Amino acid sequence: MSLTRRTLxxxxxxxxxxxxxxxxxxxxxxLNVGVVLIGPVGDFGWxxxxxxxxxxxxxxxxxxxxATTVESVxxxxxxxxxTQLVRxxxxxxxxxxxxYFAPTQRLAPQHPQVFFENATGPTTLPNMAIxxxxxxxxxxxxxxxxxxxxRSKTIGYVATFPVPEVIHAINTVMRGAWSVDPSMxxxxxxxxxxxxxxxxxxxxxxxxxxxxxxxxxxxxxxxPLQLANERGVFGFGQASDMTRFAPRxxxxxxxxNWGDYYAERARAVIDGSWRPTDTWGGLGSxxxxxxxxxxxTPEEVSEAERVRDAIAAGxxxxxxxxxxxxxxxxxxAQGQRLTDDQIRAMNYFYRxxxxxxxx
Amino acid sequence: MTLLEAILLTVxxxxxxxxxxxxxxLVVEKSGVLNLGVxxxxxxxxxxxxxxxxxxxxxxxxxxxxxxxxxxxxxIFAALTLGLAANQVAAGLALTIFGLGLSGxxxxxxxxxxxxxxxxxEIPLLSEIPFLGPVLFNQDPFVYASxxxxxxxxxxxxxxxxxLVLRACGESxxxxxxxxxxxxxxxxxxxxxxxxxxxLAGAYLSLxxxxxxxxxxxxxxxxxxxxxxxxxxxxxxxxxxxxxxxxGITILQLHxxxxxxxxPPQLMSALPYLITIVVLVLIMRLRRGGAAxxxxxxxxxxxxx
Numbered sequence: 001m002s003l004t005r006r007t008l009x010x011x012x013x014x015x016x017x018x019x020x021x022x023x024x025x026x027x028x029x030x031l032n033v034g035v036v037l038i039g040p041v042g043d044f045g046w047x048x049x050x051x052x053x054x055x056x057x058x059x060x061x062x063x064x065x066x067a068t069t070v071e072s073v074x075x076x077x078x079x080x081x082x083t084q085l086v087r088x089x090x091x092x093x094x095x096x097x098x099x100y101f102a103p104t105q106r107l108a109p110q111h112p113q114v115f116f117e118n119a120t121g122p123t124t125l126p127n128m129a130i131x132x133x134x135x136x137x138x139x140x141x142x143x144x145x146x147x148x149x150x151r152s153k154t155i156g157y158v159a160t161f162p163v164p165e166v167i168h169a170i171n172t173v174m175r176g177a178w179s180v181d182p183s184m185x186x187x188x189x190x191x192x193x194x195x196x197x198x199x200x201x202x203x204x205x206x207x208x209x210x211x212x213x214x215x216x217x218x219x220x221x222x223x224p225l226q227l228a229n230e231r232g233v234f235g236f237g238q239a240s241d242m243t244r245f246a247p248r249x250x251x252x253x254x255x256x257n258w259g260d261y262y263a264e265r266a267r268a269v270i271d272g273s274w275r276p277t278d279t280w281g282g283l284g285s286x287x288x289x290x291x292x293x294x295x296x297t298p299e300e301v302s303e304a305e306r307v308r309d310a311i312a313a314g315x316x317x318x319x320x321x322x323x324x325x326x327x328x329x330x331x332x333a334q335g336q337r338l339t340d341d342q343i344r345a346m347n348y349f350y351r352x353x354x355x356x357x358x359x
Numbered sequence: 360m361t362l363l364e365a366i367l368l369t370v371x372x373x374x375x376x377x378x379x380x381x382x383x384x385l386v387v388e389k390s391g392v393l394n395l396g397v398x399x400x401x402x403x404x405x406x407x408x409x410x411x412x413x414x415x416x417x418x419x420x421x422x423x424x425x426x427x428x429x430x431x432x433x434x435i436f437a438a439l440t441l442g443l444a445a446n447q448v449a450a451g452l453a454l455t456i457f458g459l460g461l462s463g464x465x466x467x468x469x470x471x472x473x474x475x476x477x478x479x480x481e482i483p484l485l486s487e488i489p490f491l492g493p494v495l496f497n498q499d500p501f502v503y504a505s506x507x508x509x510x511x512x513x514x515x516x517x518x519x520x521x522x523l524v525l526r527a528c529g530e531s532x533x534x535x536x537x538x539x540x541x542x543x544x545x546x547x548x549x550x551x552x553x554x555x556x557x558x559l560a561g562a563y564l565s566l567x568x569x570x571x572x573x574x575x576x577x578x579x580x581x582x583x584x585x586x587x588x589x590x591x592x593x594x595x596x597x598x599x600x601x602x603x604x605x606x607g608i609t610i611l612q613l614h615x616x617x618x619x620x621x622x623p624p625q626l627m628s629a630l631p632y633l634i635t636i637v638v639l640v641l642i643m644r645l646r647r648g649g650a651a652x653x654x655x656x657x658x659x660x661x662x663x664x
Contacts, residue, residue: 040463040574042470072575156617162624187617190624196578197569199609202373206613209365223569230476245473245571356621 030066031270033057033262034090036081037071038097039195039220045239046194046220047071049256050096050119052240056259057266065266078103086111092269094119094262097194098163104128115274117265119258120165122344124276131261134282135165136172136343137311138254138290139216140318142236143176144307145251146214147184148300149234156212157188158203158224162358166218168346172318173216174353176307187212188355197223208233214251225249234295241291252304253291261287280340283312319343324351366614367494372568374606375505376401376560380584381591381598382508383556388588389516390549391529391542391655392440395451398581399458400432400554404561406462409572410469418477422562429558430551432458437550441543444659455581463574476570477501501563508556513595525549529653532660542660557581590639593652597639605635 035054039047054067068090073081078100085093094117095104101121108116108128116128124130146155155177159166170188177184187210189203196219204215204224208231215235217224222245228235229246237243237253261279268274281287290308293301310316319338323331325348332338338346349357380397387394407428412421432454439450479499486496516522525545527535532542560580565572583605591597612627 042463042466042573044471044571044573048470187619189613189616190628191613192624192628193578195573195575197571197573197576198373198376198564198578198580201569202369202610203613203617205365205369206610206617209362209369210614210617212617221573222571226473226569226571244471354619356619358623358625 032090033065033067034085034093035069036073036095041071043195043221049239053258053262057262060263075099086114129276131279133287137283139169139172140176141307143173147177147180150214152211152213154212155186156207156215158217159188159190160194160218164346171350195220200224201227250294252293254288255291256288370607370610373610374602375502376563377584378505378602380557380560381587382512383553385588387549387553389529390525390546391653392546393447393657396436396454397557397584399455400429400557401561401581402462402577403432403458404429404558405565406466408562409565413472421566425558425562426555429554433550433554437547444661447657466572469572473571476567499567509595509599529655532655536662592643601639605631608634
């Protein structure tokens with residue numbers, strides 16, 4: 001069942017309530033799972049893939065679960081939507097955005113009988129687990145490919161909000177690029193939105209007009225990549241395989257796979273073994289993979305695959321020292337690695353990135 | 360192409376949907392009706408435009424469908440506010456919410472489908488003017504339509520008898536009625552025109568700017584168009600200025616960020632709103648007038664017999 005926020009709210013839960021009543025009468029033991037999405041299911045990126053995960057969970061668990069997706073929930077509406085889901089009998093709720101972390105943390109103690117799972121959040125609570133994929137591993141590979149592809153030696157980055165997830169992604173892209181060519185530069189535009197296609201496209205236009213010829217994007221949809229295609233530069237897909245949006249521009253995409261995790265967690269709730277875990281799966285875990293390489297020469301492909309395999313095997317670590325901040329202070333020395341907590345709290349750019357962090 | 364030309368081109372494309380929607384709403388408000396449903400009509404235009412364009416393979420069919428969808432939404436609004444004399448604010452808000460939801464349903468099976476955008480049309484001779492030519496006269500048809508709309512509506516409102524009658528309906532519906540004008544019919548056509556413009560603006564988003572469908576893709580542009588009408592004191596040329604200011608600063612702040620200006624992007628993102636409001640209010644103060652909206656704006660009219 002897929003509801004939009006508005007039908008959910010406008011119907012004052014009448015619809016959902018009625019559906020739940022029917023369900024309760026039919027199958028008492030079914031687990032109701034709620035998935036709250038920050039963007040539309042149709043963004044063909046982040047939210048779309050969470051919905052695909054929800055589908056995969058339903059496929060794997062069949063009639064042991066009942067899943068409700070609520071899409072395009074702006075943070076101010078979050079409390080109402082979640083309260084509504086709790087009231088209509090949902091016992092496992094995935095809140096699939098970093099923007100939902102603080103509100104989930106606030107609501108979880110008010111509903112101790114419900115299990116919450118927040119995507120990309122930093123800390124857990126007794127009834128709130130966190131999960132994420134190590135997307136930075138894909139970013140490192142993007143950097144390597146971008147450095148091979150770029151003629152202007154400048155990468156354009158369509159960024160969303162200055163949160164650690166985005167900051168360490170930009171750092172990692174550059175780390176990857178510098179491993180090929182230390183003279184690589186980056187330009188960053190913050191669009192202050194996860195999904196606003198026209199503004200994303202405008203940001204991409206601005207970056208291309210300023211000489212960037214490979215675009216990375218952190219927004220949820222394909223707009224920047226599509227624009228790269230139109231303007232004859234290269235770009236990467238986010239969250240889903242975006243080859244078809246940009247047949248000439250697409251190099252590779254990080255393709256997310258949440259379904260297996262969702263099924264595992266729903267199973268844990270059903271058999272009573274749910275714990276507030278902290279899951280951060282990398283390329284090796286199958287939580288995401290790199291989509292087919294396109295518009296790349298065989299040498300570029302084999303290099304990208306070599307890097308990918310090294311990261312998956314753990315022989316190459318994107319956050320290996322030395323790591324030096326923009327202002328020159330050293331974070332860790334050679335031979336050390338950032339801990340997961342340090343990566344998750346990253347609020348600085350590396351030396352060599354000529355961009356200010358807002359705020 | 361120089362960077363400046365590139366920026367100006369992008370400014371025009373970013374401003375055009377705002378301008379088209381604002382001009383439509385301006386006419387509606389001049390007739391005395393406040394339609395807050397611009398966002399809803401716009402997104403229905405975007406959805407129906409791309410759906411029809413993909414289904415038929417024709418961009419023109421897409422545009423026609425978008426305009427019709429906007430008008431259909433407007434007709435619902437007209438039925439409520441003119442036919443039943445319902446509260447215009449409430450009906451407009453409802454129209455926006457309805458449009459956002461319905462467009463999701465219309466576009467649902469076209470998610471991820473895409474088509475090539477509508478291309479640019481070069482106007483011979485004019486496009487060869489140095490600098491201005493390529494920026495102004497090598498554009499997509501929507502941009503030309505927006506130029507024509509501004510000039511046309513401005514001429515219509517100030518220079519024609521029909522425009523005068525429309526304004527009379529907005530200032531004092533009772534007087535216009537007493538003079539024998541069919542206030543409700545005139546307002547109905549104004550509302551339809553507003554819907555057509557909003558639909559056209561939506562089509563620009565889904566057929567030109569980002570040629571695919573994703574729900575909520577108007578992202579508040581309908582509201583900005585509404586605000587522009589008010590701050591432009593209901594004058595078409597000022598609405599054009601407001602739309603270009605807003606679009607221009609939106610693009611410039613993106614460029615400033617890309618170029619590494621050390622200003623917080625949150626502030627930069629707020630700048631288009633701030634500067635547009637400040638400039639239009641200043642103009643309003645300096646010109647000492649035009650500030651007051653149509654006297655009958657938002658007041659339902661029920662003709663007595």
